[in-house]
Amino acid sequence: MTETNGLVPLLGVKVEADILGWGARVKVSQRFRNLEARAIEAVYKFPLPEGAAICGFKAIADGKVIRGEVEEREKAFEIYDDSLARGDGGYLLDEERPNIFTLSVGNLNPNADVTVEIDYLTLLDTEGPKTRFFLPTTISPRYLPEDMEEDDGIPPESKLHPPYASNVPYGLSISLRIHKGNLLEGVESPSHQIRVENMKDDPVNVTLSTESVKMDRDFVLYMEYQDAYVNRAYRYREDGEVFFQVDFYPERDPQDSLSKDKQSLQGHGEIVFVVDCSGSMAGDSIHEAKRALEICLRALDQGTSFNIYRFGSTFDRLFPASRDYSEKSLETALDYLEKMDADLGGTEILGPFEEVYSTESPKMKGRRSIILITDGEVGNEAEIIAKAKSSQDTSRLFSIGIGAGCNEYFIKGIARAGGGASSFIYPGERIEPKVLEVFGKTLQEGLVNPAIQWGVDSAEQAPIAPAIFLESPVTIFARCSTDQPLGDKVIVKGEVSGREKIWEIDVQDSDQPGPPLPILWARERIRDLEESGADSYRSGSRQKDRKLERVKDTVIQLSKRYGILSQSTSYVAIEERQEKDKTTGEVALRKIPVPITIGWHGLGGILGAGGTGRFWHSWRGWDRKIFGYNALHACWRCECATDVRA
Amino acid sequence: MGLDIMTVNCYIFVMEEKKYTIQDLCDLSGYTRRTIRYYVQEGLLEPPAGRGRGGFYYDSHLKRLLQIKALQDKGLKLAAIQELVKGRERPELQPSRELWVKYLIDRGIEIHITRELEEKERKKIAEIIRVARSIIESGGKGHD
Known part of the structure; x- marks a missing residue:
């Protein structure tokens, strides 16, 4: 870590968002000023949510607005590079990972003041009855395995890691507008002190209680709406194409599914817990991971077999093979848990996974469930995600993200690839409901062989194969051409507990002024493509290389057409300058230093500083609504996981 | 003036050394422009001659890039190459x-x-x- 010399050209970051239901439109403004006597190029690495559809990029220099265009990644760099060589202004936004971005602001003359604005649309996660607005602010250092490949001769650490500093002169301000406040029951942040104004109005305004905060922890906001989940379908026409969106919420059939579905897996399944004990988990995180594991262990049922792996640079396991749950095996497991610490060094996740995947499950009924508990701070996401994807037939993968700045892309990506689900635990947040929500999903098979009929032929659905769980909402999109006759229903089919179920959902025409549907569809489609490329992320055969090329071409085409960023494209904006304003001579490179995530590797912590403890005042009882198995006998007041029946 | 003549003559001589633009260097080495800029930034490659980004590159630049590429093809990581190249200033010199x-x-x-x-x-x-x-x-x- 370095101390900064006070000449950091980033003055501050401002985030404004409009939140409506499960979606948000967000604007991130980054203001730069060159405080030096020479021209500089400022390079800033920063995070955004992994699911964000980045659909706007502009620079405002001396009152002049310069809009960016999406270009193929290397071509965009060349355009940027040429503009800098000419002495013009250049602005470039690259996607290094779905949640890590590099902004280059070139030829910033002395005293020049430039604001860069990035717009994105995103769907929000739901957790039980709550909707979660998430804004990452930090890039925690990633563990990069020795054998990780360099991308076009550039080492991964240069792509992913900003320089870290213990103190930086800039901060973050946040201003959110939550629409339809009359439907809002509560707003709460486990990460920051917030101020809520015009509650129940439209919009409800949410700001940070201080003007600007240090960007060393992610921002999380929970909203609870009165509106219960309902099945809805929308249709939107644009430029000869029709886009569909379905919000789908399969309820349990009260007559049979709860008990039957539970019976089908509970008591017969195999659960393997894989716990990250690498150095980055030190402090708050390992403490929370152990609590999460203990909650799961105590929720296990007779007849379930289980095992625990812990890993860092090396890994070991509790039992040589999964063992039936019993009082004795639980006791052994709790002993093993007790000794766990973040003392195993690096983050070699593949080792334990390869062993688990190569072990035959002792229970042949259904698939094995793996629950990974981690901060996800690795840089070889694609490799691990590919592994989970290729083993989806035999094992489902669930993930629980821990910490104030965990790797959202990895934690969600691996659960998507593994046909499971994910959840995030912020330091100080109530662990139990979240852990039990994930654990509850391991006990259900969900909707088996789901198929969606969009009412037209050749609809391109995205995501193409979502994992659908009962009592958990999911949003799915589709695109088709308009010359087909359109049906007025979307039909979802699938099996629940061995019986076919059908949902018919009426389609409403959406007349929204903005075009979020095409953009959201394209984002999902690009993700599907990028993550399908993960199958063959490491080129080896010509066939694989050709497949990767084809996938990349399609991604570039979609990305340019819908104006959203991808890993194969960049946003570039050029500010042509008059001769007198052109930069001449050497331009100094200035990488913007960023603060390190609080709690990373045990550096500082939120829990030690008193925690928030605010949660259970407003959300008390949530866990009771959702779950019905023995973990609820655990003490839920102080989260100590003691069986209150004893 | 004699000095001028000498300068001019030397200049002619230098001018005739083969010059490359960054795009030439990309085409000849197979690296992207981003990578070449990165290598200059990291000190693996001398900055171009002339002013800023618009400067020219010479055979020595191309040679260095091809040398880096050869080492990468052997499976060496950039950090190791950096040590090699920076440690021995002219590792490309073969006994000859x-x-x-x-x-x-x-x-x-x-x-x-x-x-x-x-x-x-x-x-x-x-x-x-x-x-x-x-x-x-x-x-x-x-x-x-």
Whole structure:
């Protein structure tokens, strides 16, 4: 870590968002000023949510607005590079990972003041009855395995890691507008002190209680709406194409599914817990991971077999093979848990996974469930995600993200690839409901062989194969051409507990002024493509290389057409300058230093500083609504996981 | 002025060394422009000659890039290559036999010229040597 010399050209970051239901439109403004006597190029690495559809990029220099265009990644760099060589202004936004971005602001003359604005649309996660607005602010250092490949001769650490500093002169301000406040029951942040104004109005305004905060922890906001989940379908026409969106919420059939579905897996399944004990988990995180594991262990049922792996640079396991749950095996497991610490060094996740995947499950009924508990701070996401994807037939993968700045892309990506689900635990947040929500999903098979009929032929659905769980909402999109006759229903089919179920959902025409549907569809489609490329992320055969090329071409085409960023494209904006304003001579490179995530590797912590403890005042009882198995006998007041029946 | 003649002659000589734009370098080495800029940034590659980004590159740049590529193809990571390349300033030098000709200009001043020059270039060098000697002889004033 370095101390900064006070000449950091980033003055501050401002985030404004409009939140409506499960979606948000967000604007991130980054203001730069060159405080030096020479021209500089400022390079800033920063995070955004992994699911964000980045659909706007502009620079405002001396009152002049310069809009960016999406270009193929290397071509965009060349355009940027040429503009800098000419002495013009250049602005470039690259996607290094779905949640890590590099902004280059070139030829910033002395005293020049430039604001860069990035717009994105995103769907929000739901957790039980709550909707979660998430804004990452930090890039925690990633563990990069020795054998990780360099991308076009550039080492991964240069792509992913900003320089870290213990103190930086800039901060973050946040201003959110939550629409339809009359439907809002509560707003709460486990990460920051917030101020809520015009509650129940439209919009409800949410700001940070201080003007600007240090960007060393992610921002999380929970909203609870009165509106219960309902099945809805929308249709939107644009430029000869029709886009569909379905919000789908399969309820349990009260007559049979709860008990039957539970019976089908509970008591017969195999659960393997894989716990990250690498150095980055030190402090708050390992403490929370152990609590999460203990909650799961105590929720296990007779007849379930289980095992625990812990890993860092090396890994070991509790039992040589999964063992039936019993009082004795639980006791052994709790002993093993007790000794766990973040003392195993690096983050070699593949080792334990390869062993688990190569072990035959002792229970042949259904698939094995793996629950990974981690901060996800690795840089070889694609490799691990590919592994989970290729083993989806035999094992489902669930993930629980821990910490104030965990790797959202990895934690969600691996659960998507593994046909499971994910959840995030912020330091100080109530662990139990979240852990039990994930654990509850391991006990259900969900909707088996789901198929969606969009009412037209050749609809391109995205995501193409979502994992659908009962009592958990999911949003799915589709695109088709308009010359087909359109049906007025979307039909979802699938099996629940061995019986076919059908949902018919009426389609409403959406007349929204903005075009979020095409953009959201394209984002999902690009993700599907990028993550399908993960199958063959490491080129080896010509066939694989050709497949990767084809996938990349399609991604570039979609990305340019819908104006959203991808890993194969960049946003570039050029500010042509008059001769007198052109930069001449050497331009100094200035990488913007960023603060390190609080709690990373045990550096500082939120829990030690008193925690928030605010949660259970407003959300008390949530866990009771959702779950019905023995973990609820655990003490839920102080989260100590003691069986209150004893 | 004699000095001018010498400068001009030397300039002609330097001008004739092969020059590359960054795009030429990309085409010849197979690296993207981003990577080449990165290598300059990291000190693996000398900055281009001339002003800022618009400058030119020479054979030495291309040679260095190809050397990095060869090491990468052998499976070396950039960090290791960086050590190799920076540690030994000229690791590309293979033990070899080269012939150089030494021209004495004055006491303590010599010009060394490789024998592997083309006829045309050799003539230019001869002119440079002649001019250099005459400058020294005339006490630094040169002659027409």
